[in-house]
Amino acid sequence: MNKNTEVIKGTLAKRYAKERRFRMLGMISVFLGLLFLVVLLLGILFKAAPAFTQHYLSIDMNYDADSLGVGTNPSIKELEGANYRGLIRNTLYAQFPEVTQRNDKRELAALISGSAEYQIRDALLANPALLNNNARVQVLLDDDVDTYLKNNTHSGRVNEQQISWINTLENSGAVERGFNRNLFTNGDSREPESAGLLGATMGSLYALTICLLVSFPIGVMAAIYLEEFAPKNRWVDLIEININNLAAVPSIVFGLLGLAVFLNFFGMPRSAPLVGGLVLALLTLPTIIIASRSAIKSVPPSIREAALGLGASKMQTVFQHVVPLAMPGILTGAIIGSARALGEAAPLLMIGMVAFIVDVPEGFTDASTVLPIQIFLWADSPERAFIAMTSAATIVLLVFLICMNGLAIWLRKRFEKQW
Amino acid sequence: MATENAEEKSNKVDIEQQLGETVGEQFTDEQKFALRNVDVYYGDNHAIQDISMDIAPNEVVAFIGPSGCGKSTFLRVLNRMNDTIDICRVSGDIRLDGEDIYDKKMDPVLLRARVGMVFQKPNPFPKSIYDNVAYGPKLHGLASSRAELDDIVRTSLKRAGLLKEVENRLDEPGTGLSGGQQQRLCIARTIAVSPEVILMDEPASALDPIATAIIEELIDELRENYTIAIVTHSMQQAARISQRTAYFHLGKLVEMGPTEKIFTNPDHTLTENYITGRFG
Amino acid sequence: MESKIDISDHISHRYNDELEDLRNQVMEMGGLVERQLQDGLKALQKSDMPLAEKVASADDEVNAKEIAIDKRCTQILVRRQPAASDLRLVLAIIKTINDLERVGDEAEKLGRYAIHLYEHNAKIGDFTEIKHLGKHVREMLSKTLDAFIRMDVQSAIATIQSDDEINEEFDSIMRQLTSKMMEDPSHIKETLRVLWAARALERIGDHAKNICEYVVYLVKGEDVRHTNLVALLEEHPELNDE
Incomplete structure (x- = not known):
């Protein structure tokens, strides 16, 4: 072993330490990067999860020609212009006969999404034989009700009375949670429950x-x-x-x-x-x-x-x-x-x-x-x-x-x- | 540092003083290529300086010289491969069978079909062995039918001494062959176009001695049908395969003559120094 | 004329050393052979028996030297693949040592003839021509070795030309001895020995001439064996010093 070997030996430990430090720093930065990514993705995923499901209300509905305000044998045009809003509201009021006040009625109707009337219209147009017959339909709940049901917290957007009605409906098994199809089949909307991509x-x-x-x-x-x-x-x-x-x-x-x-x-x-x-x-x-x-x-x-x-x-x-x-x-x-x-x-x-x-x-x-x-x-x-x-x-x-x-x-x- | 540079400079002047007219026999009675007063410039760099020589039909001419002496550049003058370099300018009279190849009427595509080239590094296309050889004939429309093309491919591979080794795998990629086989594939690809002259730029420098020997044997056989100009770093190789040898130095043709003469008794001191491994 | 053969200046220093060493070995072998010739002649002229015995046996040393140089040449051929002047140098050396070995053989013969003549009480000293021829041949051999070492073409050509004189001298000795044998048939056996000794000397001259021809080949790259020197001299008039 000559002199150089000794000198080199002395520097080796230092060199390897440098190498280890560098590798450590590299691993830390990779880990940090991954951590940020994971936090970001998980955050988005957790936030997004509720949007993929939605609450529906299933009710028996009678496509009553009188309520709709059409004749017994209406044309397509007549059906398109019929009063579906009245029909759905009447069906809902029938569920809660005790609600008689005009204000209460409005609050009850607000439980249901504004898009519900179009849903039942489309169902009838697709199958005109339903006229004057009973059918169980599934309509969207309003986004505030949906949010309340998902979070189970009082946010102020729904009042005590509405909550009790929702609970009644929920207990009767009429409220269901299902996959949010609208997200992938609808265009944009002002109503979150029917807005899609x-x-x-x-x-x-x-x-x-x-x-x-x-x-x-x-x-x-x-x-x-x-x-x-x-x-x-x-x-x-x-x-x-x-x-x-x-x-x-x-x-x-x-x-x-x-x-x-x-x-x-x-x-x-x-x-x-x-x-x-x-x-x-x-x-x-x-x-x-x-x-x-x-x-x-x-x-x-x-x-x-x-x-x-x-x-x-x-x-x-x-x-x-x-x-x-x-x-x-x-x-x-x-x-x-x-x-x-x-x-x-x-x-x-x-x-x-x-x-x-x-x-x-x-x-x-x-x-x-x-x-x-x-x-x-x-x-x-x-x-x-x-x-x-x-x-x-x-x-x-x-x-x-x-x-x-x-x-x-x-x-x-x-x-x-x-x- | 400064003194070193000065020394180097003075050394260079010495060498340039030794460089005069080309010595030896650079002209022949019969000529495939006749080159007179050829100059090549790369921008401001005078890469080839006033070179004149003949290449006779069916002979193997070897170009030797130290790195950067211009031998590869000179080889590329012969099929206008330098055309692809923007800053490269060629002047002088270069005739192939009496035709000026730098004339406006001479098409470089036609010229390169007549003067084929094999490169230092085997460079088969990333295609099948068959397609590699068939590419040239297809390009120039040399085969009118599939059977004719098959025939050209097989003959070319056979001439390049590769047919036996690849007969059963013509549709396998050419890049999967060994280095020596790849270089023979490149030679087969070149002769499939039936050129008159084949230029080889250090064709065996990347190969082992056995593959080199096979290539050298092949060159010897090809001489019957083609005229060959070969650049080589290996003086032994030049001595083995060529009939005449040209020694280049700093862009000039120092000496050209029969190979035996160059390797036993060269006339120029620079040639002597180079082939005997002395400081030049 | 300045010699253009220079065995130094290779990029490989070992190669320089090898070639230098090879040349030195040839010089040594030349010196050995020169001494053999000198001793052989002395033994013949002075009837010095111990010296004659020594000459007759010392040829082994020359032979061993030849084999050693041969081996070195082979090594250089294999390892260095010499070209141009280096190649000519090695080839010339291979041939030169062959001729030197033959000169050694001829010198050995001189020693053996000296013993024979002594045993038959005949004295070579009677023939002054042999003395003269021996002196000439010695001079020629030494000039040859000198030309080889200095790679001097001019002196080599002069030496080649001087071989003619030696041949003439040998012819005259042969004529003298022939008439002597006719005059005195009882001493034919001894006279023949003397004739053979003269012939050995003449042979040494021929070998020296060969070596000089190799020197010309080595320096000029042209083979002048079996050809007319005149052609070479016409081409290179500077070589003729006469």
């Missing part, structure tokens, strides 16, 4: 489709041109710098651009997924270009040389060899980019997608909103039940994003080739 989800899908249809081909082509064909000069450098800068521009600026160009200049419809998609396309374009360029850059030059050496033209080399090999990276970039677009709310505020829209959009030009904006709208609503709904919508958005990232990983594995 379908409108916003469809709006997001439409906007995303437009976004990908526009940004993917343009982005990939731009990347291929810049990477493979563009001459290396100052102009191309300038373009490159600007694309990189564009990726860092605040997204609201793209919204302003969309407002100025698409709405004011081209006169496109306000609040439409078409315009939303175009704005999102502008937003994702730099991401797709940058990701595609790096994917193209990572294709080994030896493949290019091989093709060129065999007499393939530049175009053939690029499209027969480089692009297929870069495809997994390009697709991943596109999906990550569009996932970001999916989560964007700010630019869409500027083009009017923040409007309150009840109808589920049926095309690219129908007015609609998107998931992140729906979350924003609900978070802003005063009704207590919307707190849970907001969290539920967040979860739906997260699931959407996880699915898209999963798709990206799957595509990458599927198309990846060894060379």
